């Protein structure tokens with residue numbers, strides 16, 4: 001009987017692998033036997049995470065630069081799993097959102113994902129590989145004053161389904177939509193927008209999810225692990241919420 005969710009011998013690239021959900025994903029995939037490429041723009045963190053994980057390497061890259069992405073893939077001979085996790089946020093309704101900020105969020109969350117996936121396709125087609133995209137509840141329902149962020153995550157949901165239609169039997173493409181997860185992403189938001197009322201806003205974030213707490217990065221990481229395992233071979237073009245009941249309400 002093979003071990004469930006075994007990724008022995010697989011090579012996985014995780015964007016945004018140096019922090020939060022991405023870091024937990026690097027750990028979970030390594031634990032299942034994969035060799036992980038920790039891809040991030042943050043060199044010290046990427047190198048530190050890779051140094052801790054057996055078989056891992058780091059790839060310091062801004063995923064939104066086409067030339068750099070192309071060059072990066074020239075150094076990768078085989079790829080079985082691509083986790084498009086890197087992403088940034090922005091607070092503001094449509095009136096508060098400047099065009100340059102909207103474009104910055106799209107550049108990372110959509111264009112970066114596009115570039116990383118486009119140039120991975122020859123490798124993923126050769127390996128019959130699997131892509132997991134990190135969307136968000138913000139791609140499924142409206143979240144107050146998250147105009148740009150919701151727009152980008154809606155695009156991630158749509159492009160996941162579109163790709164599953166183009167490559168139904170060749171590459172699996174699925175999308176995870178987390179609710180609020182306790183990561184440096186949320187800490188950064190609290191620090192930037194609610195410095196003097198962090199605990200009050202943290203409590204509001206907990207209450208926004210019927211389960212009454214934030215998600216943990218490992219909880220998302222294990223769903224990523226499932227989706228890229230052999231056990232999930234029937235999963236194609238799925239958009240899965242994992243949000244403590246937020247979108248069920």
Ligand SMILES: NC(=O)c1ccc[n+]([C@@H]2O[C@H](COP(=O)([O-])OP(=O)(O)OC[C@H]3O[C@@H](n4cnc5c(N)ncnc54)[C@H](O)[C@@H]3O)[C@@H](O)[C@H]2O)c1
Pocket residue numbers: 015016017018019020021022039040041042061062063064085086087088108112134135136137177178179180181182183184185186
């Ligand atoms: N934390 C949450 O509440 C939450 C909820 C839903 C969805 N998500 C999504 O999950 C993903 C990971 O979130 P997280 O909370 O772990 O974030 P995080 O901020 O902790 O980590 C994101 C990582 O992405 C890297 N990154 C950012 N821009 C990059 C670029 N241009 N090129 C390469 N790397 C880049 C950062 O350096 C960082 O290490 C994101 O796509 C986010 O939108 C997060």
